[in-house]
Amino acid sequence: MKKANIPHFGLYGESSWINNPEFFHIEDIESRSSNLGWKINPHRHTQLFQILILKSGEAKVQLDEQQHKLQGAWAIIVPAGVVHGFRFAPDTDGRVISIAEPLVEEAYQEKAANFIKPLLSQPCYINFNGHRNLFSELWPLIQQLENESARIREGRALMSEYLIKAILLLLHRQRISGVTSISNKAEGSHAQHLKELIEQNYRQHWSSDQYAQALGTSTSRLNRVSKRAFNQSILDLAHDRLLIEAKRSLIYTARSVEEISYDLGFKDPGYFSRFFKRSAGIPPGKFRALSNQPSI
Template identity: 80%
Template sequence: MKQATIPHFGLYGESSGIDDPDFFHIEDIASRSSDLGWKISPHRHAQLFQILILKSGQAHVQLDEQQQTLQGAWAIIVPAGVVHGFCFAPDTDGRVISIAESLLEDAYQEKAAMYIKPLLSQALHIDFNGHRNLFSELWPLIQQLENEASRMREGRALMSEYLIKAILLLLHRQHRHDKSSAASRAYNHHALSLKELIENHYREHWSSHQYADALGTSISRLNRMSKTTFNQSVLDLIHDRLLLEAKRRLIYTARSVEEISYDLGFKDPGYFSRFFKRSAGLPPGKFRALSNQPTAT
């Protein structure tokens, strides 16, 4: 049965939020999922960034409306706000690392920002199959982070922060080897800032000119950068973000089309329906009926 809103958790199944700005948590995949039939229902985290490291086994992964089955060694990046769910094969071996976004804020001011920040901005699958040498460098860092989390020692928070950054840097290296990472290699400061601004203001229906003004550049320059980096215009990015959120709410909530249209800043539900049909190829009501995706339970 669909819920009124997409479930938000601190950690999955735990209703309490995360107030500690230095919070991180690491656990074996089996420790939470095995008691739930190896299934984690679709949900999202408001202020937690997650990394799933699969060492062996299989996982059916749902990130927003995209679904993929992964086998073997993978890393899965889940930024805050992304709807995600998993169905693991029994005895899948791996770890889940949950990190408060605020813990990584210092990294944005460091040299590491150019490597780490792109990983925080989009959901990713990073394939380590065929790259066992790099995975053999990654796994000891995971184990050391797990060890730090399990013991109270002097400098625990600082050591954990260093280990998390080292893990993210290794993930960045492997992501660059992937042919699908060409767009991420072209990221620059304005591209990342544009994505952040869209995330913060897409419900306000900012125009392309407003984004250009906020970034201190011209609309033509911003569009050129956007097309080079994302292969889309600024307006396309704005519309895609609105469409993604509309699809999320149609699939995962029981709110009416009219309610969703107002939630997303549309003043006229009829205009929202026309926008959705033009963008998705079918009306929102039909999209919801056809999706009819059974959530993992």
């Protein structure tokens, strides 16, 4: 498979899906992957947000150009548009939940927004090994969602929506406990809102001052929060996000370096090339050539 032609799917291997904002789908990993040699080739979903819950077994996971090997109990968050592929060890036990983005985005208008929105912007891994008590709370919700999916009865869509939100809230709790040590609640909120603003504005090349103004705080304070939460300055975070998108485009599209530079908000392709070489260590053209190798 040429990486310039990474396919878009509704569900993996299916060329279409019902364009329904209430759509969700849940299946066990074995049902789709066992007949494919336990391998799911790199692909992406345009309008589907996915959660993979691994209960046991082993998986080699590719999210964009990054690869990780996971064992035991994990949750894998795959936002829409992120290229992903998997190779599972035989008899890996787990579930894949596919959710139409509008179904999750409705939560933006609710009290759940601060908990759910952070999961939608970036792919991530959530480790439940050593946290079996919380996983024992999560797994029955997964099983109940399976039951709702398998039966047609009154209130099915509403019950499924509540269960999906409960699952996302539990994933948020575990993610926060695993990736941040911020003790101040206000600082934690600023850190999360900063990540969301970067996701919305990184193509506009906002300055540190613009992010601080949008959050109603000073640049120096927001930089301190960013370094405590992410061990990076505001600009480092924004530049990392630009670099990730640049790498995605170089690996998974056939667009020229010039086209990619303009798409990412650079007015001068030469400056984009210098930015990329400074950040990645090699020019964009060489990165593309080196990345043209088999995926997991």
